[in-house]
Amino acid sequence: MKRLAILPLLLTFGVVHADDHTNSTPVIAQIYECSLNENVTPADVVALGSGEFKNFVTKNKLNMNSYLWEAVAINAPYDGPDLRWVNYFPTWKDQSSADQLWRKKATKVQEKIYELVTCKKPFFFPMRGVAQPPRAQEKPVITMVCNLNDGKSIEDAMAYRIGINEVARKLTNVQIGSALFTPGIGLSTGWDYVAMVTGTHDGMAAVMDTVRDGSLAAASSSAGLKNPATCVTDLHRSHMMVHNQN
Numbered sequence: 001m002k003r004l005a006i007l008p009l010l011l012t013f014g015v016v017h018a019d020d021h022t023n024s025t026p027v028i029a030q031i032y033e034c035s036l037n038e039n040v041t042p043a044d045v046v047a048l049g050s051g052e053f054k055n056f057v058t059k060n061k062l063n064m065n066s067y068l069w070e071a072v073a074i075n076a077p078y079d080g081p082d083l084r085w086v087n088y089f090p091t092w093k094d095q096s097s098a099d100q101l102w103r104k105k106a107t108k109v110q111e112k113i114y115e116l117v118t119c120k121k122p123f124f125f126p127m128r129g130v131a132q133p134p135r136a137q138e139k140p141v142i143t144m145v146c147n148l149n150d151g152k153s154i155e156d157a158m159a160y161r162i163g164i165n166e167v168a169r170k171l172t173n174v175q176i177g178s179a180l181f182t183p184g185i186g187l188s189t190g191w192d193y194v195a196m197v198t199g200t201h202d203g204m205a206a207v208m209d210t211v212r213d214g215s216l217a218a219a220s221s222s223a224g225l226k227n228p229a230t231c232v233t234d235l236h237r238s239h240m241m242v243h244n245q246n
Helices: 042-059 092-105 107-116 154-172 201-212 215-222
Strands: 009-011 027-036 065-073 083-089 117-119 127-131 138-148 177-181 193-198 229-243
Touching: 027 042, 027 092, 042 065, 042 083, 042 107, 042 229, 083 092, 083 117, 107 117, 127 154, 138 154, 138 201, 154 177, 154 193, 154 201, 154 215, 193 201, 193 229, 201 215
Parallel strands: none
Antiparallel strands: 009 027, 027 083, 027 117, 065 083, 065 229, 127 177, 138 193, 138 229, 177 193
16 A cells, blocks of 8 residues: 655645635645545545544644545546545645654554555645635535647636636625646646636535526626636545644
8 A cells, every 4th residue: 555645736825725725826735546445435534534634633733734535426537536635735844844744653543544545646736726615524526627728828727717706606696616726746647727616515506507507608608708628527525624724
């Protein structure tokens, strides 16, 4: 089994909201793709993450947040993992401090994690925050793996995400969070960016209904918004385990 060292992926919102996406200042995040061991459920992993793992983080004053993304409906080639363990740090200094403490002091917690899941090495990505979602213990997370159309840039994608998020907010009158990942270290081919949208169960259902009935497309067209990329949409269920940063 791979060592579950605390290594990051890059995000770009100024404080560590871990599934809370606001601000465009870079922060550090990490994603591990994991498979459940025999007779283990996602709830078992969440219980450990929000129990002993959280206690370790709190006791050692680690500057980080952690979430578990449970796979719900994922397109190939990213449909293999049962879940993704996601850690966020405000800076590389915070990540480095956490990594050193984790390797020195977390042997018992690591062993308990290994009993539940088998994980690959992490990926590292930059991510830009668009809008902050409401805080919730469990949230649907939609990710859109995108390739930019000819002549379009990541700045065009960011402007579109800001615009479409505002249109959705006006249509539904609910708070929806959004962010944008760009290629980083370990997984940087086959896509230009990943857009992420998240909120409460009711809020996300409201937004998805605007997609279903065509009202979001109509309002977006009226606002002059056009998607600069071709995307494939996936769905996770995000579980909050550690939330030390706001």
